[in-house]
Amino acid sequence: MTEVADVLVVGAGPSGASAALAAKQADPEADVRLLDLADFPRDKACGDGIAPHTLAELERIGVRAEDVTKGYGPIRTLDLRSPGGVQVLARPHAAMHVIPRTVFDARLVEAAKAAGVTFVKHHARNLEVQDGHVSVDNEHAGKTLIVADGANSTLRRKLGIPRNPDDSLAVAIRGYAPERPEDREDPAQLITMQDDAWPAYAWSFPLADGTGSANIGYGRLRSELHSRDQLEQELTRLLPGQPADRLRAHHLPLSTWRPPQPDGRVLLVGDAASLINPLTGEGIFYAVRSGRLAGQAAVSSADPGAAYRKALHASLGRHLRHTTWLAGLSKHRSAMDAALAATVARPETMHRLIDLGLGDGLIPPRLIPRVLLQFARRRVFRRPARTGSVR
Numbered sequence: 329m330t331e332v333a334d335v336l337v338v339g340a341g342p343s344g345a346s347a348a349l350a351a352k353q354a355d356p357e358a359d360v361r362l363l364d365l366a367d368f369p370r371d372k373a374c375g376d377g378i379a380p381h382t383l384a385e386l387e388r389i390g391v392r393a394e395d396v397t398k399g400y401g402p403i404r405t406l407d408l409r410s411p412g413g414v415q416v417l418a419r420p421h422a423a424m425h426v427i428p429r430t431v432f433d434a435r436l437v438e439a440a441k442a443a444g445v446t447f448v449k450h451h452a453r454n455l456e457v458q459d460g461h462v463s464v465d466n467e468h469a470g471k472t473l474i475v476a477d478g479a480n481s482t483l484r485r486k487l488g489i490p491r492n493p494d495d496s497l498a499v500a501i502r503g504y505a506p507e508r509p510e511d512r513e514d515p516a517q518l519i520t521m522q523d524d525a526w527p528a529y530a531w532s533f534p535l536a537d538g539t540g541s542a543n544i545g546y547g548r549l550r551s552e553l554h555s556r557d558q559l560e561q562e563l564t565r566l567l568p569g570q571p572a573d574r575l576r577a578h579h580l581p582l583s584t585w586r587p588p589q590p591d592g593r594v595l596l597v598g599d600a601a602s603l604i605n606p607l608t609g610e611g612i613f614y615a616v617r618s619g620r621l622a623g624q625a626a627v628s629s630a631d632p633g634a635a636y637r638k639a640l641h642a643s644l645g646r647h648l649r650h651t652t653w654l655a656g657l658s659k660h661r662s663a664m665d666a667a668l669a670a671t672v673a674r675p676e677t678m679h680r681l682i683d684l685g686l687g688d689g690l691i692p693p694r695l696i697p698r699v700l701l702q703f704a705r706r707r708v709f710r711r712p713a714r715t716g717s718v719r
């Protein structure tokens with residue numbers, strides 16, 4: 329057994345790397361160790377979409393946006409298509425980026441190492457809570473253990489916490505393909521929602537790195553999925569002009585079902601804590617936010633579990649209630665059509681919806697009456713839904 333670290337983090341994805349960085353930032357003298365079964369750089373099935381909210385969050389733990397985005401251009405347009413065919417071209421207040429996880433995650437691990445974190449290659453299989461510390465496989469130990477081993481977390485299972493039920497678990501496949509011709513001039517992140525199997529959607533996210541490649545993918549709820557082949561077939565059907573390679577699928581545990589965070593020395597972050605936005609499937613913002621809060625709690629409290637739970641609740645509690653509620657409503661396709669149409673006349677509504685889907689925003693004021701108005705336009709007055717641009 330190696331010496332007991334102050335903070336032991338298992339999993340060096342965005343949540344684990346952020347936790348390690350935050351712990352080191354809060355206490356530069358702390359011995360912080362970051363374990364991962366993989367060597368970095370390593371791939372991770374993802375849409376590679378990095379929201380501006382994530383970059384702002386990373387700045388708070390000392391990672392500069394220009395360092396992490398280097399080589400990948402800004403994407404200023406969102407091209408959203410609702411299940412019923414409402415199309416909105418939106419210009420978010422700040423640019424988005426698409427950075428392959430082989431690059432993005434390795435940059436965060438490098439930043440953690442530069443801050444003094446020790447990286448160790450280790451495949452964690454078990455944990456044991458002992459007097460004053462937590463040990464992993466009787467080889468590594470920390471006064472606090474941060475569990476950041478992702479969507480299929482081994483350590484979460486060992487803690488006796490079951491995985492999400494199938495209706496709060498999505499599965500998505502991603503690959504790399506040529507970008508759409510229109511992306512050469514003004515690259516846009518396309519999200520096309522599926523009419524005949526809603527809630528499900530395909531995406532095409534250009535890398536904007538000069539190679540003409542895009543990350544494309546398709547995801548749906550696990551409860552609505554028959555086989556992995558179905559994911560590939562739907563992707564090809566929805567984005568026929570973009571033949572993809574390097575296809576990989578992975579689970580997304582949605583935040584509509586979050587495990588309890590107990591008191592004590594074991595803290596769950598990111599996907600291991602089922603922190604993925606149920607409206608968009610985005611999880612990197614929550615990974616960095618929860619990692620930061622856990623890393624800070626680990627070095628500053630006698631009961632880090634209780635401190636982290638309180639901080640997470642203060643930081644994301646209301647937002648998570650709003651996304652859960654809206655995700656339930658948006659399962660009705662006409663509500664989704666009406667919500668998108670409602671943003672055309674009210675750009676501020678779109679900007680707030682973007683904050684809700686990519687960051688920690690709340691349901692925009694007066695969204696519900698506006699959705700009802702759009703709903704009535706279509707259903708009662710048989711008017712076509714509005715389609716247009718939002719700036």
Ligand SMILES: Cc1cc2nc3c(=O)[nH]c(=O)nc-3n(C[C@H](O)[C@H](O)[C@H](O)COP(=O)(O)OP(=O)(O)OC[C@H]3O[C@@H](n4cnc5c(N)ncnc54)[C@H](O)[C@@H]3O)c2cc1C
Pocket residue numbers: 338339340341342343344363364365366372373374375376377378379450451452453476477478479481482483500501502545577578579580597598599600603604609610611612613615
């Ligand atoms: C197809 C797909 C598309 C997505 N698209 C987006 C997107 O565009 N934008 C977005 O924000 N989110 C997206 N997400 C969600 C996002 O990928 C996750 O929310 C994010 O990766 C969570 O980060 P994490 O650090 O918690 O877990 P991970 O990134 O999964 O990292 C976990 C780490 O733990 C390591 N590990 C696992 N088990 C062990 C073990 N037993 N011992 C040691 N190490 C271990 C792994 O090697 C890995 O490095 C997508 C997810 C999927 C599946």
